Amino acid sequence: MPGMSAAQDRPTYGPQLEGFQYPFTTERFSFSSQGQTLDxxxxxxxxxxxxGRTVVLLHGKNFCGATWEGTVARLTSAGYRVIVPDQVGFCMSSKPAAYQFSFHQLAENTKALLEQRGIERATILGHSMGGMLATRFALMYPERTEQLVLVNPIGLEDWKAKGVPYQSIDAAYETEKKTSFDSIKQYQQTFYYSGQWKPDYDRWVEMSAGMYRGEGGERVAWSQALTSDMLFTQPVVHEFGSLKVPTLLMIGLTDKTAPGGNRAPKEIAATLGDYTQLGKQAAQAIPGAALVEFEDLGHAPQIQDPDRFHAALLDGLKRL
Structure with missing residues (x-):
């Protein structure tokens, strides 16, 4: 069958993305955390x-450092040094079976990496889940945050407070084990790209799906289940007013991303992920924030329309 043949042709990667080639030289930072050595x-x-400036790019939950390929090229050509980590639990980094995942912990890990690289201050740019992490980093380390840039961050609303029911890690794990190329593509096409799709997006779907298909697939699924808990239980939206750094919000208005919306009652789900309002509300809550909106773009404007996004980003970096 054609569908089966296509599935068999999909690449398979190790639990730390072994076999996938990143666009730039990859290094490893080893450190001790919670009683274990991680990298x-x-x-x-x-x-x-x-x-003389540095930008740190923080990936989303369904993305990796590699997906910043185009942004790295544009930033380095404009004079910026760029640091792109894969967080513990994701992509090429360690996936410990037992770890207290929190945005505080991941921010501390990121700070340790920057210290090891001799970077005292940087622009912290986060996309999707990386936006929640970037916000936490800026709240914890304002003296190290030259600017904060949030690209379609999740966490602009508190899903639990709005009535989305909690999902246990065991339940999340059972769902994660069913992840495939088709399920990732369907989700992203529906919520990220407003039903549209370009062949260029397949590469990043294959990257994620390949980890689930490999021999370490259950380890990957478990790690994704563990990290999903902090998205739901550690909101940052209530602390936007405490941010003390120049902030730029870059929002694709067709984005529909709302973690947990699929398990919420229909009347609640219908109110979630309205980025036409969420970006404006965040800009009002964050002191002095600047807002750039892309009317026809979705969750990943840097992938969907790289030229327009990067022109706006470089302009925003100069103005903040």
């Missing part, structure tokens, strides 16, 4: 004509 994979890309 964070990261890319440290030098600027072509350095302007």
């Amino acid at each position: 964070m994979a990261f890319m440290d890309i030098a600027a072509e004509n350095p302007n």
Whole structure:
């Protein structure tokens, strides 16, 4: 059958993305955390004509450092040094079976990496889940945060407070074990890209799905289940007013992402993920925040329309 043949042709990767080639040289930062030795994979890309500034790119839950490929190229050509970590529990980094995942912990890990690289201050740019992490980093370490940039961050609303029921880690694990190329693509096409799809997106879906297909697939699924808990139980939206750093919000208005919406009652689910309002509300809550909206783009504007997104980003970095 054609569908079966296509499925068999999909790539398979190890639990730390063994077999997948990142676009720039990947290094590893080893450190001790919660009684175990872990490592964070990261890319440290030098600027072509350095302007003395550094940008740290934080990936989303369904993304990896590699998906920042186009953004890295644009930033380095504009003079920025760029650091791109894979957080513990994701992509090329360690996936401990037992770890207290929190945005505080991941922010501390990221700070340790930056210290090891000799970086005292940087622009912290987070996409999707990375936006929640970037916000937590800026709240914890304002003296190290030159600017905060949030690209379609999740966490602009408190799903639990709005009535989304909690999902246990065991239940999340059972769902994660069913993940496939088709399920990832269907989800992203529906919620990220407003029903549209470009062949270029397949590469990033194959990257994620390949980890689930490999021999370490259950380990990957377990790690994804563990990390899903902090999205739901550790909101940052209530602390936006405490941010003390220049902040830029970049929001694709067709985004429909709302973690937990699939298990919420229909009347509640219908109110979630309204980025036409969420970005504006966040901009009002964050002191002095600037807001850039892309009327026809969704959850990943940096992938969907790279030229327009990066022009706006570079402009925003100069103005903040």
